[in-house]
Amino acid sequence: MVEGVAHSGGRPSHEAAEELDRTVIDVATTEFMSRGYAATSVERIAKVIGCSKATIYRRYPSKKELFRAVVHVRCQGMVAILQDGPETMPDPMDAIKDMLRRFLDFLLVPETVETYRILIMDCQQFASITADLDAAIEPLHQRMNMLLGKVLGWPDTPRNRAEISLMEMSLRGLVTGWPLHQMLSGHTPFANEDEKHRFFEASWNVLESAVRQRIASGPPA
Structure with a gap:
């Protein structure tokens, strides 16, 4: 007991x-x-x-509904990422960096990795639960899109919003894609916190450079 x-x-x-x-x-x-x-x-x-x-x-x-509740609790932890920090930072790039760092930390928690693993192993059975997870992550995408839009300074048009959304997914994947893939494959991506920090800073430098290039090139024609 x-x-x-x-x-x-x-x-x-x-x-x-x-x-x-x-x-x-x-x-x-x-x-x-x-x-x-x-x-x-x-x-x-x-x-x-x-x-x-x-x-x-x-x-x-049912067991499935119990698992849905477990995923919901993990989602609440993810939503908590949005509640501290970014809004107090005047520079939107600083806010993006802070959010991505905390998002990476959250993704590398074993419970988060195992949740993803279970959902991936039987995605058809858990389609509705995966949709719940996507809905929970959506505020993160929206916040990132908003911050990225501020950095770029493009006019607020449907086409520009669509382009910013694509950029946000690409840039977020640059920071989180490889570490999450390593964890899902049963590997430890970083030997220690210092190694994780170096990876994040290297990824951030590439991301920041890509954003500067888009500022220089301007919005899609």
């Missing part, structure tokens, strides 16, 4: 119910990430917690 989860019978208090909700998500996250989706059972999660399967099914009608 997980420490702190007690069962004395009767209707649980609001506080006890909230604590149990958190415990279910925490244990489910650990089980899904360590065992994978297929090898994880609601029965196993209930056993680790020390509750009945019915207790979990009252909250989540």
Whole structure:
């Protein structure tokens, strides 16, 4: 039984119910990430917690819905990236750099990597959950697009917005693509924090140079 989860019978208090909700998500996250989706059972999660399967099914009608809730919690962590820092920075390039650095850190968390791995392994089964993840990431794209638009100084037209969106995806991939691919492949991309810092700064220099070139060339004709 997980420490702190007690069962004395009767209707649980609001506080006890909230604590149990958190415990279910925490244990489910650990089980899904360590065992994978297929090898994880609601029965196993209930056993680790020390509750009945019915207790979990009252909250989540299926294993898939429980996994959806786990992904939702990971998404909340991603959204938190948007809440501190960038808006207090007067230079939009500084804000972009800060956001990308924190986004890279978030992507390299083992739970995040394993979530991506599970979704990729059976993308058809998890299509709706993947859509939830995409929707959760959308504010990050919008913020990056807004900041990049400020840096470029282009007129706000549909064509320019589309071009900025393509640039944002390309530039973000420059920083995050290789490390995430390494993690998904079972490799450790960086031996230590210093190595990760050097990679980020090198990627940022390339990104910054690309943005300067687009400023010089101007918006699409």
